[in-house]
Amino acid sequence: MKVAIIPARGGSKRIPRKNIKSFCGKPIIAWSIDAAIQSGLFDEIIVSTDDEEIATIARAYGAKVPFMRPAALADDYTGTHAVVKHALQELEHQGSVINHVCCMYATAPFIQVEDILQGYKNITQYEEIHYSFPVCEFPYPIQRALKHTNKNRIEMFQQQYCFSRSQDLEPAFYDVGQFYWGKKDAYINELPLFGRHSMTIVIPRKRAIDLDTPEDWELAVLMSRYLFSNNRLSCVS
Numbered sequence: 001m002k003v004a005i006i007p008a009r010g011g012s013k014r015i016p017r018k019n020i021k022s023f024c025g026k027p028i029i030a031w032s033i034d035a036a037i038q039s040g041l042f043d044e045i046i047v048s049t050d051d052e053e054i055a056t057i058a059r060a061y062g063a064k065v066p067f068m069r070p071a072a073l074a075d076d077y078t079g080t081h082a083v084v085k086h087a088l089q090e091l092e093h094q095g096s097v098i099n100h101v102c103c104m105y106a107t108a109p110f111i112q113v114e115d116i117l118q119g120y121k122n123i124t125q126y127e128e129i130h131y132s133f134p135v136c137e138f139p140y141p142i143q144r145a146l147k148h149t150n151k152n153r154i155e156m157f158q159q160q161y162c163f164s165r166s167q168d169l170e171p172a173f174y175d176v177g178q179f180y181w182g183k184k185d186a187y188i189n190e191l192p193l194f195g196r197h198s199m200t201i202v203i204p205r206k207r208a209i210d211l212d213t214p215e216d217w218e219l220a221v222l223m224s225r226y227l228f229s230n231n232r233l234s235c236v237s
Helices: 028-039 052-060 080-093 113-125 184-188 214-227
Strands: 002-007 044-048 100-104 131-137 146-148 154-156 173-175 179-183 198-202
Touching: 002 028, 002 080, 028 044, 028 052, 028 100, 028 113, 044 052, 044 080, 080 100, 080 184, 100 113, 100 184, 113 131, 113 179, 113 198, 179 184
Parallel strands: 002 044, 002 100, 131 198
Antiparallel strands: 100 179, 131 173, 131 179, 146 154
């Protein structure tokens, strides 16, 4: 059995009610639910939430909320692994037999079905792979990154690359925070996400944004006007 688990707690502080805030005409969580449905991969699409309003909206868009997340797993310090593990244990207690799980973030409006399909292919094609998720290349070589000193001066993190050409430096990538395919046992045993047992899907920067602050949200709305222009969607910030 393959399940999508979408964590969506109600207590977002930097962007209040972030997980159900309107984005391009519908609650932002609906974009992840729709992508999961359109992929045709999942036997169940589950939203893990502590919030009744989020649960109602999730059900309206086609997801299931078979249990409510306990308050102990809905604070600012609980990690995603713990939330997914709890959801898997609840589902198995209810009789589900799960092999693969895709944790999909509720605030990932640029998620693409083809990326979800590739992630699933990665973890099923290779026995040694525990996780698969999208990444994006840093726009600037991290080897030439700068930092402030305690006197508000700057220095390089890696001085040895001061005169290196950008094209000669190894590309670096970051986790874009859209979804994480994983084998059930990897989540249950809380195996590390970043390591040699993970594969990635490289996506373009125009589809990579982490919605943590109001400024991020404003940028995402601007990006959506370009990405969704052919769909004639009305973007509501």
